[in-house]
Amino acid sequence: MSTASTAPVPVSRVHHWAAEADVLVAGNGCAGASASIEAVAAGAEVLVVDAAGGWGGATAMSGGEIYLGGGTSVQKACGFEDSVDAMYAFLKLATGPDPAEDKLAVYCEGSLEHFDWLVRCGVTFVPKLWTEPSWEAPTGYGLMYTGGENAYPFAGLVPPAPRGHIVHMEDKLPGERSAGWMLIKNLTATQERAGVEVRYNTRAERLVVDGERVVGAEVVTFGERYFVRARRGVVLAAGGFAANPAMLSQHAPRLATGTFLVGTDNDDGRGIRMGQAVGAAVRHMDAGLAAFPADPALLYRSLLLNGRGHRFINEDTYPGRVGQATVFQQDRKAFLLYDETTNEEAARLAEHVVQPTWVSDDLGELEKEMGIAPGVLAGTVAVYNAGAERGEDPEWHKAAQWLRPLEPPYGVLDLREAPYGVFTIGGLHTSTRGEVLNAEGDPIPGLFAAGRTTSGIPSWGYCSGTSLGDSTFFGRRAGRAVATA
C-alpha cells in the first residue's frame, strides 16, 4: 500500500511531460477498461496505467455477476418478464438509504443497451436460471437472483425478476479463476483491439492541476516518477479502500475488524484520496458489502439468531444483505439454529460442509452454551414452529418453501468469530456522466471517476452484480464524457 502524498502538483512545477494522451485512466479493472474502450470509441487517445503487474483489479476476483434487467434476452429465455420501471423500483428500495436516484434512472434505462455492449465485448451469458441459494452459480447457468428480489420485503412490493447475469466461463472451478476474471479478460481484449495503451506496474500517485483544472498526473513505476499530461482529463478508476486499514477505521470501522479483504492490495483508496486532495466530495464512506460467513444453502434453511437469540432478518434474502445486517446492526453476533433434516440437506448442497458447534435435544442447554437468557430460545422456536405448521413465517415472512417446523435434536452453528469478506462501496461523489463533484456538487474540471473509487449504484445497500454493473456502465459514461471534455 502506497502512503506517498496525494497532494496535487501545480502545473508550474512540471518541467517535462514524459507521456501525453487525451485521456489518462488510473486503474485497469472493469471500470477503467470500460472507460478506455468508450473514450477511444469517442475519438480520444487513451493511456491506462495500473499499479498491478497485469489487468484485473478486484473484478478478476469477483463472481462475475452483472446486475442487468429490463427484459434482457437471458431473462426472456428463462421465462421472466422485467421492465425498466420494476428494476428501478427494486433498486431504489434495495440500495438505500439514500439511493442514487439519478444514477439508477440512467442505469435502468440503459441496461439493455449495456447488455448488448457487453456481448459485443465478447461476454456471453447462458440463458439458464440457477435457483439454489448460493453466492455463485456453477458453470452453465447465466441468471440468478442476487438481491433478494423474490424474498421479503421486496417480493411483495415490486414484481420480482432475477437480474444477476453471470458471465459464462467454461470449466469454472471453485477457488480457481472466477467468472469475474472472464469478464475482465474480454474487456481488456476489447481494449487491446481498440488500440489502448496500457502501462502496468505503474501507479498514478498525484494529480497535476492548472488552477482548478486537472491536467494530468504523476505516476510511478518501479520507483521512477514521471508526469503524464491528460489533454482532456483523468479518469480515476483505482478501486475502493478495503485494503487500507486507516481509511477503514476512519470511515467504516465496523468493516475493519473480523473481516477479510475481497479485492486486491491496490484497493488502498488512493484514487479517492487523490480526488479529495483536489476538493472532491465523498458519499457514504461508511458503506460496504459484508458477505455473511455461512453457506446460503444452510442459511436459508436455518433460523438466523442474533447474540440475544432473536431473529433479525429473513434468512432467504440476499446473503450480502444478511451480512450487512449482522455487521452493522448486530455487532457481528450470529448463530444458525437448525435440525438434522436441515443439516443433511445443506450438507448435500453446500460447497463446504460444516459441523454444528453444539448439538442437543434441549433448547435450554443450547441457550446456556450460547450465553442467551433462559427461555428465549424456546420462545423463538415456538413462534417459528407454530408459524411453519401453518406454512407461514409471521415474524420475517421467509418464503413457504423454506419453512418446516424444527425437530430435536437441534444443532447450533456459532458464527460470532467467523470472518466476513468485505469491500467498500463509498467513494467519490460523481455525476451520472462520471464527473467528480466538489462539496457543492459542481464538477472539478478535467476529473472523472468510476467503479469503487466512486459511490455508485450500490449507494448503501448492495446486490451482487451492482458493483460490476455500475463500474462498467458508469465507466463507459465517464470514458465518453472525458473524451469530449
Next chain:
Amino acid sequence: MSTASTAPVPVSRVHHWAAEADVLVAGNGCAGASASIEAVAAGAEVLVVDAAGGWGGATAMSGGEIYLGGGTSVQKACGFEDSVDAMYAFLKLATGPDPAEDKLAVYCEGSLEHFDWLVRCGVTFVPKLWTEPSWEAPTGYGLMYTGGENAYPFAGLVPPAPRGHIVHMEDKLPGERSAGWMLIKNLTATQERAGVEVRYNTRAERLVVDGERVVGAEVVTFGERYFVRARRGVVLAAGGFAANPAMLSQHAPRLATGTFLVGTDNDDGRGIRMGQAVGAAVRHMDAGLAAFPADPALLYRSLLLNGRGHRFINEDTYPGRVGQATVFQQDRKAFLLYDETTNEEAARLAEHVVQPTWVSDDLGELEKEMGIAPGVLAGTVAVYNAGAERGEDPEWHKAAQWLRPLEPPYGVLDLREAPYGVFTIGGLHTSTRGEVLNAEGDPIPGLFAAGRTTSGIPSWGYCSGTSLGDSTFFGRRAGRAVATA
C-alpha cells in the same frame, strides 16, 4: 443555508485585504470562543466572525453538560472517586467504534485543568448529584451520569463515575434559555474582556490560499464580500451539518428522515466543505446523536421493544445511546411496554406526560395492534418477568432498581413515528492540536478547526457533554496552536 461555492480563492486574486489579524476564527459557538480566548492569551491578534446576529451557535441551545472527570472538585464533593485512567477507559468503550484514542488521551489527561479554566471563565457548577433519569438536571444540580457509566455493559468493565458537569444557571426553566446558553455567555464575556473583535452577521464563505497554505478567507455580511487576511491561520469552528439536508443524505441518511435539528440553521456544514475544498479529510461523517424520543423517566422503567417485539438494549443506559441504537440498528421502530405502576411513577417524574397508544390486559391483543407475530410479546414479557422476580435481567442486565415484573393491564407507547432530535458528530479530520489534516494525515498549513466542524471525542458513540467538552477543550488547543503557527 448558504449554497455559495466554497472553492478556495488563490491569493493572487485578492487585491485588497479589508481586514487583517493573526488569527481568523469562523464561528462563535463554544469552540470558536474558546479558540479565540486562548489565541489572544498566546499573544495573537484575533478576529472572530459568525454568520448569526449574535453569539451562541448550537451551544446556546444545548443542555450545558460538559463531560469532565479524573476527580474534579464537583465529583469529590459528591463523594465520587474518579481517575484519568477510568475516564479514558470508559470513553474509549463508549465513543467507538474507532474511538479517537489520541484525542481521548490528551482530553482525559487535561480534564482537571480544563475544569479550572472553565471556572476561571466564570462558569460555575453546583456540587450536587442528580440521579433521576432525565436529559437535563433541574437548577441546583451540577453533576449527573450522561453516558451510561453506571449501566450495562460499562458498569461491569470500568469503575463508574458521573462526569456530566452541568453549568449552573439560576431560574432555569424548561423551554427557556438553557444551561448551554449560560456556558457561552461566560465564554463570550471572557472573550470580550480579552479584547477579541467579533463581527456578527458575517459568514466565512471561502478560504484564501497561497499555494498549499491557507492565508485568509472571504467573508460576507449583508451581501457584501471582503477578504480577511489571517497572518497565522484560520480556525473553522462553524458547527456541524445537521441543517444541510443534502449533506445529511450524502453521509448520514438515517439521520435525514424522522428527525428534527438540534442546532441552528447555520449548521449547514460550510466549515466542513471549506476544509474539503482545500483537500481536508473527513472522519465518520455517518455519525450523529439521535435523542430517543421518550422521557427517560418512562424509558428506564419500561421494556423497550423493536418493531418485532424484541428488546435490543438495556433501557437504563444513556438515552442518546438508546436513540443511536434505534435509529441506526432498528430503522427507528420502537415501542415502550409498561404497566400502571410504571405509568404512575413516570407521570410523576416526567416533564411531559404521555398516554399509552394502546392499553389491554391481553398481550395477544396488543401484539396485533403492534403488528407483531403471535406469541412474541408473551415470550418477551415472560422472560423479563421471570428474571425480574429473581431481581435480575438476564437479557440486557438492566440494573435491579428498575426491575419489577409487569402486571396487566399493560400499556404500549408507539414511538415508530416519533421524531428524533439530531446533530452530526462527523467532520474534518484534525490532530490533537486542532490542525486540519489531509487524506494522508498531514496538516494543511494555516488551517485549524474545532467543535462539530471536526470529528472529535464523540467519534461515533456519544455521551452528553462530550460535544461541549470536546469543542471547548480542542477549541482552546486550536487557538494556542494557531497563535504560534
